[in-house]
Amino acid sequence: MLVNQSFTRLIIASFVAAALLLSTPAFAAGLQDETKINNGLLAVGIADEIRNRCDSISARTFTALGFLNGLKxxxxxxxxxxxxxxxxTKSNAEKAKMRKRGQAYLAQNGASTSDAxxxxxxxxxxxxxxxxxxxLLRAR
Structure with a gap:
């Protein structure tokens, strides 16, 4: 009987802990669901691609760093x-999703990373x- 009560308490405690974890913002909805943050990261990624592919455009580095810190x-x-x-931000799966969104944005706007x-x-x-x-960019 004592083992059964201990086991029951352990199960209840586990359910309570899981419920508390799942109710926190980080577990209830992941960063992938944060539209404003993801759109900001996408903007930074596209701006970076543009400045890397176009010799007549550079980055506003301090502006970009401030913007990224604001997202954080x-x-x-x-x-x-x-x-x-x-x-x-280091997840390969999330980076791949962001690259796909970036490529779609470029295509939608008549641009390609292979065409400077x-x-x-x-x-x-x-x-x-x-x-x-x-x-995030500056024309030279």
Missing amino acids: REARAKGYSNDEINAY ASMCRLGRAEIAKRSQIGV
Whole structure:
């Protein structure tokens, strides 16, 4: 009987612990579900591709670093730990998803990473409209 009660308490404690973990923001919805943060990361990735492919456009490095730090602050304010944020941003699976979204954005806007002129056109257009991508770039 004593073993049975101990086992029951252990099971109940396990369910309570699982419920508490699942109710925290980091487990209830992962960073992949944070639209604003992911759109920000996508903008940084596209801006980086543009500046790497187009010799007449450079990065606004301090602006980009400040923007990335702001995204990280927002994630922490939503309850994500530094370890969770780092794991997410270093995840090969998440990077692949982001690359796919980036390629779709480029194609939708008539640009390709294999065509430097199209990347320069897109970069100049983004700068002109002062989009999030554009504010991370500077025309030389």
